[in-house]
Amino acid sequence: MEAFTAHTGRVVPLRRSNVDTDQIIPAHWLKKVTRDGFEDGLFEAWRKDENFVLNRPERQGASVLVAGPDFGTGSSREHAVWALQNYGFKTVVSSRFADIFRGNSLKNGLLTVVLEQKVVDALWDLTEADPTAEVTVDLEARQVRAEGITADFELDENARWRLLNGLDDISLTLQNEADIAAYEASRPAFKPRTIAA
Amino acid sequence: MGRTLAEKVWDDHVVRRAEGEPDLLFIDLHLLHEVTSPQAFDGLRQAGRPVRRLDLTIATEDHNTPTLDIDKPIADPVSRAQLETLRKNCADFGVRLHPLGDVEQGVVHVVGPQLGLTQPGTTVVCGDSHTSTHGAFGALAFGIGTSQVEHVLATQTLPLARPKTMAITVEGELPDEVTAKDLILAIIARIGTGGGQGYILEYRGSAIEKLSMEARMTICNMSIEAGARAGMIAPDATTFDYLKGRDHAPEGEDWDAAVAYWNTLRSDDDAVFDAEVVIDAAELAPFVTWGTNPGQGAPLSASVPDPASYEDASERYAAEKALEYMGLTAGQPLREISVDTVFVGSCTNGRIEDLRNAASVLDGRKVADGVRMLVVPGSVRVALQAVSEGLDKVFTEAGAEWRHAGCSMCLGMNPDQLAPGERSASTSNRNFEGRQGKGGRTHLVSPQVAAATAVLGHLASPADLSDARTPAGVR
Ligand code: SF4
Numbered sequence: 001m002e003a004f005t006a007h008t009g010r011v012v013p014l015r016r017s018n019v020d021t022d023q024i025i026p027a028h029w030l031k032k033v034t035r036d037g038f039e040d041g042l043f044e045a046w047r048k049d050e051n052f053v054l055n056r057p058e059r060q061g062a063s064v065l066v067a068g069p070d071f072g073t074g075s076s077r078e079h080a081v082w083a084l085q086n087y088g089f090k091t092v093v094s095s096r097f098a099d100i101f102r103g104n105s106l107k108n109g110l111l112t113v114v115l116e117q118k119v120v121d122a123l124w125d126l127t128e129a130d131p132t133a134e135v136t137v138d139l140e141a142r143q144v145r146a147e148g149i150t151a152d153f154e155l156d157e158n159a160r161w162r163l164l165n166g167l168d169d170i171s172l173t174l175q176n177e178a179d180i181a182a183y184e185a186s187r188p189a190f191k192p193r194t195i196a197a
Numbered sequence: 198m199g200r201t202l203a204e205k206v207w208d209d210h211v212v213r214r215a216e217g218e219p220d221l222l223f224i225d226l227h228l229l230h231e232v233t234s235p236q237a238f239d240g241l242r243q244a245g246r247p248v249r250r251l252d253l254t255i256a257t258e259d260h261n262t263p264t265l266d267i268d269k270p271i272a273d274p275v276s277r278a279q280l281e282t283l284r285k286n287c288a289d290f291g292v293r294l295h296p297l298g299d300v301e302q303g304v305v306h307v308v309g310p311q312l313g314l315t316q317p318g319t320t321v322v323c324g325d326s327h328t329s330t331h332g333a334f335g336a337l338a339f340g341i342g343t344s345q346v347e348h349v350l351a352t353q354t355l356p357l358a359r360p361k362t363m364a365i366t367v368e369g370e371l372p373d374e375v376t377a378k379d380l381i382l383a384i385i386a387r388i389g390t391g392g393g394q395g396y397i398l399e400y401r402g403s404a405i406e407k408l409s410m411e412a413r414m415t416i417c418n419m420s421i422e423a424g425a426r427a428g429m430i431a432p433d434a435t436t437f438d439y440l441k442g443r444d445h446a447p448e449g450e451d452w453d454a455a456v457a458y459w460n461t462l463r464s465d466d467d468a469v470f471d472a473e474v475v476i477d478a479a480e481l482a483p484f485v486t487w488g489t490n491p492g493q494g495a496p497l498s499a500s501v502p503d504p505a506s507y508e509d510a511s512e513r514y515a516a517e518k519a520l521e522y523m524g525l526t527a528g529q530p531l532r533e534i535s536v537d538t539v540f541v542g543s544c545t546n547g548r549i550e551d552l553r554n555a556a557s558v559l560d561g562r563k564v565a566d567g568v569r570m571l572v573v574p575g576s577v578r579v580a581l582q583a584v585s586e587g588l589d590k591v592f593t594e595a596g597a598e599w600r601h602a603g604c605s606m607c608l609g610m611n612p613d614q615l616a617p618g619e620r621s622a623s624t625s626n627r628n629f630e631g632r633q634g635k636g637g638r639t640h641l642v643s644p645q646v647a648a649a650t651a652v653l654g655h656l657a658s659p660a661d662l663s664d665a666r667t668p669a670g671v672r
Contacts, residue, residue: 017511018390018490022629027608031261031275033235033282045631068511070391073424073490074629076326077233078342099360099394099426100326104342156358158218169344170244173352176213176221180354183212183223190447190455191225192314194255194293 001109003166006138007090009063011127012053019067020074021101025083038083058131065092066123066135072101072112081108091137093144095120106159107169113137113144119151139163199465201362202431203397206337206462210320212354219356225319225336227349229256229292230305231283232610233324237347238286248290250353255314256287257295259304260610264573264600267297276611290350303576303602306330306544310414311578313443317432317459322349327544327626328427329420333413334440335432335462337397340421360426361471363396364464367404369478374658376554377412378546378624378643380404380476381419382484382494388474390492393425396472399464400430404478410439411550418545419626422491431463483658485531486628486641488519493628495531497646497658503527522630523638524618531656534640538621539570539597539651540633541644543607546624547575549582551644555624556588558648558659559595565654570597571613573605597651609634622650 029041046052053059065084071094072080081104084092092110095117105112115123126146127133135146139160144151155163162169173180200208213221227250234256241248248254261276271277280297287294295301301308306327309315315331321338322328324346331338345355365384385392398420405413413430420428437456440446447455464470486494487501493516495502504516504527520527525534541547541555552574564570572592574580580602583589589599606613607625615621615637624647628639640656649657 018515020490020629022627022632026631026635027610030232030610031273031279033239033279035236035239045635070394070424073390074326074627076324076340076342078236078324078344081342096391096394098391098424100340100342104344107342107344169356170246170348170351173221173348173354173356179213179221180223180352184353187223188454188458190451190458191319192316192445192447193252194226194314194445195252 001166001168004090004109004111004139004163006136006140007063008134008136009090010061010132011064011066011123011135012059012062013124013127014053014065014067015124017068018070018073021072021077021080022074024072024080025077029083030077030079035082036086038079039086042083042087061088063088063090064135064137065089066120066127067092067094069094069096069117071097073098076100078104078108081105081110085110093120093123106163109163109166111137111139111163113153115144115151115153119144119149122149198469199467201464201468201470202335202399202429202462203337203362204468206318206320206335207359209318219358221354221356222320224322224349224353224355225253226309226314226321227254228305228309228321228323228328229254229346230259230323230325231279232260233343234286234346235279235282236343237324237350238290240347241290241350246351248292248350251291253353254350255293256283257302257305257308258283258297260604260608262297262603263611264603264605264613267601272612300577303578304544304547304604306418307548307575307579310334310410311443311576313440313446316440316446316455317436318462322355326421327418329425330414330418330544332417332420332427332429333410334436335429335459337427337429339427360397361395363393363398363472363474364470365398365400365474365476366402367400367476367478368402369404371404371478371481374483374645374660375481376643376645377408377415379481379484381416382486382491382641383481384476385419385423385492386484386494387476388423390422390490391424393420393423396425398423398425398428399470400428401464405430406433409550410435411548414548415545419491422626432459483643483646485646485656487523487525487531488516489522489628489630491626491628491641493519494641497531497656499531501525501527501529501531532661533655534620535655536620536622536640536650537568538615538619539568539647540573540606540621540623540625541571541647542573542575542605543625544575545626546644547573547579549579551624552579552583552588553586555644555648556591558645559597559652560591562595562652562662564596564651568651568654570651571600571606572597573600574602576602606633608632622647622656
């Protein structure tokens with residue numbers, strides 16, 4: 001996983017709430033068996049409209065998505081995170097994320113930043129008025145900065161540490177092999193098994 | 198201080214707890230299907246890691262499988278590739294797989310319980326948000342992403358922060374026509390699609406205790422539509438009766454030891470929930486959705502709401518968008534909405550009891566002209582049971598199509614889809630834009646409402662049938 005320390009980029013303001021994962025990446029894209037190549041499926045239905053914000057020429061190359069509340073609701077598909085990353089987004093800002101989506105994003109190094117809706121509103125206003133305006137998401141300082149806007153955000157220390165160092169969860173867990181083995185040894189005999197061990 | 202059911206199951210699975218870190222939780226059962234697993238197996242391969250516990254892992258094919266001509270090669274090359282990838286991955290790593298054509302094949306959340314693998318007090322995960330279904334047994338069950346699938350395959354654990362707990366207490370008697378589906382749709386309309394966020398929900402109270410396992414699964418299944426991490430119901434005699442004798446249920450001394458443990462799995466009287474919602478069962482009525490998220494629902498007797506009536510600006514906007522997409526106008530009575538398709542199936546309502554309920558309404562009646570009705574059992578076992586009860590005949594004689602088991606039109610990854618502009622009454626769990634096919638419009642309903650709707654051609658409950666007989670399910 002790529003480490004995330006700080007990122008500065010232009011913004012796609014997405015004034016929609018409850019953007020579910022079916023909108024982020026429709027189900028027919030889920031048939032792919034790789035982790036890349038999902039960029040064309042991102043917001044596929046909405047992109048048919050040439051006025052959709054992602055299609056606007058001034059938004060090309062933007063890498064920060066600022067979305068309405070309850071972003072990423074619906075299915076657990078991690079493809080939603082890959083699609084955002086494949087497209088070029090490094091971070092997503094919203095006042096509220098769906099839990100599974102948030103977990104998936106942090107595992108893949110896509111930083112999801114929770115800010116109050118009034119800060120999200122201010123970011124929308126700023127970047128709609130000036131598409132060239134840049135926003136910095138600083139994970140070290142846990143702060144989002146843009147012209148006239150400075151907002152601190154929270155992220156639990158453990159997730160932050162893993163993102164800052166780009167650490168892979170599985171290797172970290174396997175360092176606790178002894179604990180896992182001890183737990184396995186103490187499991188009751190009545191627990192179900194799918195095949196004879 | 199006492200603990201909630203969720204806290205008890207959580208505590209019993211902590212492998213490692215350290216200050217400032219998420220708990221490392223042991224996973225008792227890992228369910229796999231073709232859509233969310235390929236990239237996880239790839240990750241294992243790249244790192245040279247095996248599956249740690251093959252005996253706690255099982256796979257089935259469901260999302261892409263056709264429901265017709267299952268003996269022929271799958272037409273869509275991409276669907277076929279995904280199924281073939283799962284078969285190869287399971288063969289390479291030694292994972293038990295129930296492929297298309299197998300008697301244990303079916304929707305992953307129907308298969309786990311019917312095999313007796315889903316048990317009280319276990320932790321169950323799957324790369325699928327509706328894993329919450331298994332909470333009906335008092336299991337802690339939740340959907341995970343593909344990276345977490347890889348993590349569980351490699352370590353049989355997951356690092357997780359403990360969610361908060363919310364009690365949803367439903368007291369009293371559900372009125373005659375009201376089903377578990379109506380209840381959960383009403384709960385979601387009440388707390389909203391984000392209302393459960395960060396919580397494990399525990400459904401409790403006298404109305405919940407009276408429900409069958411199938412009905413409990415319908416409710417827990419849709420916990421995720423309220424944004425919750427998981428939904429749970431304390432195990433009781435109904436749960437034990439359902440499990441007894443199933444393939445993977447404990448036997449003999451193990452059964453006794455298991456039941457002794459399972460009996461401890463209820464929230465203590467002095468347990469404190471972080472939030473509580475109380476619902477009066479007697480006030481409920483058949484419930485349907487009118488919008489494009491499961492929280493946009495109303496009693497069948499109501500009308501399409503006026504977006505202007507919403508105080509919250511983003512809700513108002515969402516309602517406007519939804520009406521536009523759904524092709525509905527404010528004030529239109531819900532009963533006057535005509536449909537062209539009716540879908541009975543999915544991990545929400547594709548179990549035997551659901552099929553019985555739909556069949557009891559259809560028995561001796563006909564699907565209205567111009568309406569296509571698809572009945573898709575949740576698993577091959579459910580299909581066989583239905584056939585042995587003659588339900589397939591009831592459906593086909595009424596003019597419905599009786600199909601092979603799978604997810605089917607719940608999400609339209611296989612050929613069963615709505616055409617643009619088509620409208621369905623569906624017993625599935627999501628009415629998102631395009632969920633059942635591009636441009637398709639979905640109304641979520643119970644199996645009884647689905648069947649009555651098929652007969653009349655517009656949203657309806659069994660009581661609306663002019664020759665209304667005894668209420669559905671109590672024949
Ligand atoms: S039936 Fe529908 S909700 Fe259930 S697992 Fe299949 S696609 Fe998902």
